[in-house]
Amino acid sequence: MELSAREEIMARLKEIPKAAVAARPHMPPLRELTLSREEMITKFIEELVLQEAIVHRVKNNDEVLTKLSEIATSEGLKYVIFSTDEIIAPLGLAAWGKERGITVRTSSEFPGREAFKKAVFQEADAGITGADYAVAESGTLGIIHDKNQPRLLSLAPILHIAIVPVARMVATYEHVTEVVYGDKKHIPPHFTFTTGPSMTADIKATPFKGMHGPRRLIVILIGESEGSTPTGG
Numbered sequence: 001m002e003l004s005a006r007e008e009i010m011a012r013l014k015e016i017p018k019a020a021v022a023a024r025p026h027m028p029p030l031r032e033l034t035l036s037r038e039e040m041i042t043k044f045i046e047e048l049v050l051q052e053a054i055v056h057r058v059k060n061n062d063e064v065l066t067k068l069s070e071i072a073t074s075e076g077l078k079y080v081i082f083s084t085d086e087i088i089a090p091l092g093l094a095a096w097g098k099e100r101g102i103t104v105r106t107s108s109e110f111p112g113r114e115a116f117k118k119a120v121f122q123e124a125d126a127g128i129t130g131a132d133y134a135v136a137e138s139g140t141l142g143i144i145h146d147k148n149q150p151r152l153l154s155l156a157p158i159l160h161i162a163i164v165p166v167a168r169m170v171a172t173y174e175h176v177t178e179v180v181y182g183d184k185k186h187i188p189p190h191f192t193f194t195t196g197p198s199m200t201a202d203i204k205a206t207p208f209k210g211m212h213g214p215r216r217l218i219v220i221l222i223g224e225s226e227g228s229t230p231t232g233g
Contacts, residue, residue, distance in 0.1 A: 033171050040136035040169045041221065047139025051196025053217040057166075059224065064163060065096055067220055068128075072102055075159060077125045079103040084148045087130025087163055107150045120156035127157035127214075131164035133176045134221070138195055141219070142176045145190035154194065160214040162194075166223040 035043060045055045056067050071077070082093050084106050097104030110116040120127060129149060133142030141162055145151040154160050170176055173193070180191055197217045 035136065035171060037166065037169060040171060041166055043136040044134050044139050044169060045221075047137070048196060048217075048219060049139075051139060051217075053139070053196045053219060055219045055221065057221045060222065061091055064091060064220055064222060068093075068096065068161070069100060071161065071218060072100060075126070077102060077159075079105075079124050080126045080128055080161075081105050081107065081120060081124045081153060081157070082128040083130060083150065083153055084108070085130040086148075087165065088128065089148075091163075093128065107153065116150070117152065117156075120152050124157045126159040126161055127153040128161045128163070129154045131162045131219075132168060134164050134166075134169045134219075135171075135173055135176060135193075136169060137172050140173070140193050140195040142180070143192045143194065144180065144188045145192065146188065151190050151192065154192065155214070158214060159216045159218065160194075160197075161218045161220070163220045163222065166221050 041057075048055055058064050058067055072080075080093075080097070080102060082088055082104060093104050096102075105119070107116050110119060129143065131141040132144045134140070135142060141164065143149065143154055143162075154162065176193075181187055194217070197214055
């Protein structure tokens with residue numbers, strides 16, 4: 001009985017001896033692994049600025065609100081949507097917006113997903129979120145998404161304002177992936193690495209910002225270099 005072409009190919013593949021898998025070489029020591037917290041912060045800011053993002057440093061949540069007010073004035077923000085993760089929730093952004101005549105909403109305030117999508121893509125001036133990690137080697141934010149941190153909120157509005165405690169600064173990507181994906185039983189459904197504003201060069205090799213996400217990124221770093229995450233003024 002003649003073999004089909006597929007069966008013949010599969011049979012030949014099975015006959016090929018399995019090559020020994022070479023051990024993965026150890027990574028050479030990176031300079032970033034020897035940096036102090038303050039040096040990591042400096043590196044993070046330098047890398048992020050190279051991506052045309054804006055970075056501010058503040059000491060506590062009261063200063064976050066002051067900085068947000070300055071940003072709202074300079075950017076002409078009238079309508080923002082914010083996450084309710086553990087970094088953003090204590091800020092009291094609903095009261096902050098009311099005091100300044102800015103419409104502020106969370107994803108839970110929309111009647112359904114379509115209304116939320118329309119708002120973040122077409123109506124909101126900015127999305128305000130926390131960030132779980134800041135990667136010094138590349139100026140990258142790491143964000144775990146869940147019901148309090150909708151993925152579209154950091155990807156759809158024209159301006160993304162990310163707030164991250166300096167205590168969450170890490171040296172390399174590996175530090176993040178080891179924590180996020182180390183526990184196989186609790187892998188998050190969505191996780192995003194973000195480095196600067198969205199950019200593509202797919203069309204005629206011409207760089208263009210905002211094609212697949214925010215055109216601008218503003219990061220607010222909270223806290224002292226060696227201190228713990230602040231919770232208030």
